[in-house]
Amino acid sequence: MIVELPDTTTSKVSKELMAMRERGGVVALGRVLTLVVITRSGYEEEAIDAANDASREHPCRIIVLAEGSPDEPTRLDGQIRVGGDAGASEVIVLRGYGDLADENESLVSALLLPDAPIVAWWPHGAPEAAAQTSIGSIAHRRITDSANEKDPTAALFTISSTYTAGDTDLAWTRLTNWRIQLAAVMDQVKGDQPVTAVTVEGASDSPSTVLLAAWLTMTLDAPVTIAAGPAGTGLKRVRLKRSGGDIELHRPGHDVAELYQPDQPVQRISLPRRGLRDCLAEELRRLDPDEVFGEVITEGLSRTNLRSVRTSER
Template sequence: MIVNLPGTTTSKVSKKIMAMREEGGVVTLGRVLTLVVLTRVGFEEENIEAANLASREHPCRIIVLSEGSSAEATRLDAQIRVGGDAGASEVIILRGYGELATQSESLVSALLLPDAPIVAWWPHGVPDKASTTSIGRIAHRRITDSANEPDPRAALEHISATYAGGDTDLAWTRLTHWRIQLAAVLDQVDPEPVTAVTVEGAADSPSTFLLAAWLYCALGAPIRVVDDPAGTGIRRVVLERDGGNVELVRPGTVEAFLTQPGQPEQRISLPRRTLQDCLAEELRRLDPDEVFGEVITDGLARLLEHEGAAGV
């Protein structure tokens, strides 16, 4: 069911949801959080689809704030989606114009689920400082996506400089399976030090750079980042050791091959992760991701210093 409410107020939207609940049996029981999506005109449906799919694991109320034009007369247009049009969630789309064009807490405060955690997600447009924005100040977790920025590496460095506990970035979430595989390998091989590391991935992939920062932070070995063509994601990691190298290579987008001393080559399922998979993973935890915090600040700073010293 989809209900359009042009020229409305958040109070009227809230009352309409209550009326729909009473008339049609639409309920919010079992909603575990409120997901506030701060997006741009033209990207709403893509983000709503990902949030709806993620909501199958985390039933929630989804509030989408879409930037309208500040040059138009002040008004608020809204749309409510429930039932089959909203997955396991309720979706409320708000688009403000004029004085209401700025995305702020005042637009969502009347629509937040009571006593439920709040997660803010910026799928496009990393804010100046997520934790100090109007929505970021009330959110338990703040999710950005540096991969969607014009200069992903610069966006990553900006996130590093403005990091606060509770921040995360989907470029980090896309690394989960790579980190699991590499950590498992290091647990299995002889406790011999890694003498050098090579990370090869797409030049436009902030995940490549974050993986290098994680490995540099964890191993402290000299590291080299090799750029691949844009759009290819992470391709290869080589851990050099005196007793034999460990190499994890993903030539395509689904399967990877692991080579390590004294063992035959292994074929591993390592598909590129979908947006909804990454979002669902981030919604599983509401506490600060301490590993990400260490990597995005200390690990990234050390990697940049290492690159500068090496003349990269």
Template sequence: MIVDLANTTTSKVSRRIISLREQGGVIALGRVLTLVVVTKSGLEEEAIEAANLASCEHPCRIIVLADAGAVAPTRLDAQIRVGGDAGASEVIVLRGYGELAAESESLVAALLLPDAPIVVWWPHGAPDNACQTSIGRIAHRRITDSANEADPQRALANIRRTYQAGDTDLAWTRLTNWRIQLAAVLDQAGGSPITAVTVEGACDSPSTILLAAWLHRALNAPVTIVADPAGTGIRGVRLSRASGDIQLSRPGLTVAELTQPGQPTQRVSLPRRTLQACLAEELRRLDPDEVFGETVRSLGTATDHPDSPVIVTGSAGPGRDRDRSSLITV
């Protein structure tokens, strides 16, 4: 069921939700949190679809603040989605015009679930300082997606500069399966220690940079990022040691190959994660992600220290080296 309310107020929206519950009991109860999605009008549907699917695991109230244009006359249009149009949640879409186009705590205050945690997600257009925005200040978790920004590396550097406990980024969440596989390999690997690490991935992928930073912190070994300008996402990781290299590579989109000395090549399921899966993982935990915090704060040492332990090169192919200064290093 979809109910449209033109030129309305949040108090009227709240009363209409109560009326819908009294009439049909179609609103999911037992909700565990309020998810506030801050985006632009026209870009909200993908985020709503992912949030609806994630709500099957985490029943919640979804409030979407869609910037419909600051130059238009000030007004607020709303849409309430319940039942089959809202997964296991209820969706409230607020399209603000004029002075109501900017995100504001006052727009959502009357619609927040009482005594429930608040998570805010910027699928596009991450703010300069998520923790200091009007809604970010009242949120328990703040989710951005640097991969969706016009300059992903600059967005990642901005997160490093402004990081506060409770901040996270979906570029990190996309690494969960990579980190699980690499941690399992390292737990089982015997012999000599890791002396160097090579990470190959897209040259503009913040996930590549975060994985390199995490491996450097975990192994205390120098890391080289082989930036592939023709690819997308992470292609592979090589762990170098005197007793033989360990390599985890993903030539396609779903299956990776694990190569270790003295063992046959293993095929490992390592599919690219969907937006829904990443969002569901972040909604699963409401405490600060300390590992992400430590990793993202470690970025940028190449600009702070000339002898950085992480080096960024061009593609492994000849004639495709890139200027190191054009890339974020860690």
């Protein structure tokens, strides 16, 4: 069910939501958090679809602040989605114009679930300092996506310089399965020949490649080279150089990786590229700061020699 509320106020939106519950039996019990999505015009539906899917694992109220034109007369258009149009959540879409076009805490304060954590998500157009924005200052977690920025690597350094506990980025979340597999390999060879050099191969436009290199720089304390491949291909390969033979984790396609180790048969490992829904759902599972990401973005990134980036020969 979708109800349009043109030229409205947040108070009227809240009252309409309550009336819809009374009329149709729509229940908000069991909502565990409020997800506030701050997005650009034209990207609302992609973000709503991902949030709806994630809400089936984490029932929540979703408030979407969609960019409106600051040049039009001041007004607020609202929309409420419940039932099949909202997954396991309630979706409230607000589009401000004129003086209400900018992100503002006052637009959402009356709609926040009482005594529930707040997560802010910028799927496009990450702010320079998420924790210092109007919405970010009241959020427990703040999620950006540097992969959608014009210069993803520059976006990572912006996050590094303004990092506040509770910040995270979906470029890091996309690495979870890679880090699990590499950590398992490194545990197996611990105490054996040390890793003397690392090569990380990934797309030239992939901030995940840079973050993985930063994590490995911190974890292994070895020089890391980034081999830049064609844009849009994602993360492809990690090679750990050792005196007794290299270890290589290579994903030639999108779903299955191959693990090469000295004197062992090749292992095929499920390692699919992660979708937006899976990454968002993972971030909503935890409301405490991600300390590892904090260390990687503030310390590991600065230690990573990005001048070592070279064009892949593949």
